[in-house]
Amino acid sequence: MDSFMIKRFSPLAGLKVIDLSKVLAGPVCTQYLGDLGADVIKIEPCEGGDDTRSWPPIDGYDGAVFLSCNRNKRSLALDLKTGPGKKILRKLVAKSDIFVESFRTGVTQRLGIDYDSMKQIKPDLIYASISGFGRSGPLANSPGYDVMIQAFSGIMSITGEKGGAPARSAFSPLDQTTGIHTALGILAALRHRDQTGQGQLIETSLYETALSFLSYTAQGYWTDGRVPERAGSGHDSLCPYQAFIASDGYILIACGNDKLWQKLCKALGFDDIASDPRYATNVARVARFDETVRLVADEIVKKTVSEWTEILSDAGVPNSPIHNVSEALQHPQAVAREMIENLPHPAAGNVKGISMPVLFAGYSRRPRSAPPLLGENSVEILREIEVSEEETNTLLAHGIIRVTEANSEI
Numbered sequence: 001m002d003s004f005m006i007k008r009f010s011p012l013a014g015l016k017v018i019d020l021s022k023v024l025a026g027p028v029c030t031q032y033l034g035d036l037g038a039d040v041i042k043i044e045p046c047e048g049g050d051d052t053r054s055w056p057p058i059d060g061y062d063g064a065v066f067l068s069c070n071r072n073k074r075s076l077a078l079d080l081k082t083g084p085g086k087k088i089l090r091k092l093v094a095k096s097d098i099f100v101e102s103f104r105t106g107v108t109q110r111l112g113i114d115y116d117s118m119k120q121i122k123p124d125l126i127y128a129s130i131s132g133f134g135r136s137g138p139l140a141n142s143p144g145y146d147v148m149i150q151a152f153s154g155i156m157s158i159t160g161e162k163g164g165a166p167a168r169s170a171f172s173p174l175d176q177t178t179g180i181h182t183a184l185g186i187l188a189a190l191r192h193r194d195q196t197g198q199g200q201l202i203e204t205s206l207y208e209t210a211l212s213f214l215s216y217t218a219q220g221y222w223t224d225g226r227v228p229e230r231a232g233s234g235h236d237s238l239c240p241y242q243a244f245i246a247s248d249g250y251i252l253i254a255c256g257n258d259k260l261w262q263k264l265c266k267a268l269g270f271d272d273i274a275s276d277p278r279y280a281t282n283v284a285r286v287a288r289f290d291e292t293v294r295l296v297a298d299e300i301v302k303k304t305v306s307e308w309t310e311i312l313s314d315a316g317v318p319n320s321p322i323h324n325v326s327e328a329l330q331h332p333q334a335v336a337r338e339m340i341e342n343l344p345h346p347a348a349g350n351v352k353g354i355s356m357p358v359l360f361a362g363y364s365r366r367p368r369s370a371p372p373l374l375g376e377n378s379v380e381i382l383r384e385i386e387v388s389e390e391e392t393n394t395l396l397a398h399g400i401i402r403v404t405e406a407n408s409e410i
Contacts, residue, residue: 043080046079093118098125102130149206149210162231239292242293263316
C-alpha cells in the first residue's frame with residue numbers, strides 16, 4: 001500500500017519531541033510517541049551516535065537493537081558539549097513540547113540541560129527523566145543496566161530452573177517496560193497541560209519498574225513470609241501451570257482454574273484423579289505441587305507435542321508448543337495481525353520490524369519511516385529553526401553537527 005493512502009492514528013501530530021535518550025528505555029518511549037504521530041527528533045553524538053548503532057548483529061549500517069526501537073524518528077547529530085551545540089538545542093526546545101533524557105544523574109546539570117534550565121526556555125515543557133535507580137536516594141548516582149537491576153531487584157532470584165543458577169530475562173523487560181511507563185507518564189502530563197497549561201517533570205527508573213514487576217510476588221511474600229525461589233516455568237499460585245516434556249519436545253499447559261483441571265484430567269484419562277479431593281482444587285494441588293506435576297509429567301511424556309496440542313486443544317485445555325523466535329515470527333497469527341513490517345531504509349534497502357502492539361479501529365499501524373541514519377536529518381532540522389546555510393556549513397566544518405546521507409559510508 002502506498003504511504004499516501006495509509007490512514008494512521010496520529011493523536012500526537014503537531015507535537016515535537018526532543019529525544020536525548022539512548023540504548024533502549026528512552027528510545028522505546030519515544031518510538032511509541034512517534035508511532036502516535038509526534039515529530040521525534042533524536043539528538044545523538046556526532047561520533048558513533050546512539051551506543052546501540054554498533055551493537056551486533058549489525059544490518060549493514062546499524063545494530064539490531066537500534067533498529068528495533070527508533071522508527072518514526074529523525075536524527076540530528078549534535079555536539080552538546082559545545083556552545084553552538086547548546087544554542088541549537090535551546091532553539092529546538094523553544095519550539096518543542098516534550099523532552100526525554102536518560103543521562104547519569106548530574107550530567108544534565110553539568111551540561112545545563114536539566115529541567116530547571118529547560119523550563120526557563122519553555123515553561124510548559126514536559127520533561128521526562130529516565131534513570132537506573134531514580135534521581136534521589138543512596139543509589140541515585142549508580143549506573144543502571146537492565147541485567148544489573150534484574151539482579152539487584154530480586155527478579156533474577158526467581159528466574160531460572162529450580163535449584164539452578166539465576167537467569168537473565170533475555171528480552172530486557174525492565175528497559176522496555178520503563179519506556180512504556182515513561183510514555184504513559186508523558187501522555188498523562190500532556191492531558192494535565194491541556195487542563196492547566198502547566199509543564200511537568202516526570203521521573204521513571206528501571207529499579208521502580210522492577211519493583212512494580214514483583215507485584216503479586218511481593219504480595220505473596222508479605223502474606224505468608226516465604227521468600228520466593230526459582231521455579232522454572234512453574235507458578236507458585238497455580239498448578240499445573242508450566243512446561244512439560246513430551247516425547248519430542250516441550251509443551252506448555254496452563255490450568256488457571258479447577259474447571260480446566262477437570263478438562264485436563266479427562267484429556268489425560270485421569271478418571272480417578274479427577275474426583276480425588278487431594279487434587280480437586282487449585283489450593284490442594286498447590287499444596288501437593290511436586291506430586292501433581294509428576295502425575296501430569298508421567299503422562300505427557302508418552303506422546304509428541306503435536307499429538308498433545310491436538311488432544312488438549314480439542315478438550316479446551318490452554319496449551320502451547322514452545323516456539324523458537326523464528327517460528328513465532330512466521331506464525332500465521334503474526335501474519336494475520338500484520339505485526340511484522342518491512343520498511344524501506346535509506347541505506348539498507350529494507351529492514352523488518354515489529355509493529356506497534358496497539359491497533360486502533362479504522363487506522364493502519366504501519367510506521368511512517370524506518371530508523372534514521374546518524375545525522376540523516378540534521379540539515380532539515382536546522383533549517384526548521386532558521387539556522388542559515390552559511391552557519392550550517394560552519395557547524396559541519398567544525399564537527400558540531402554531522403550529516404549522513406543515504407548510501408554514504410558511516
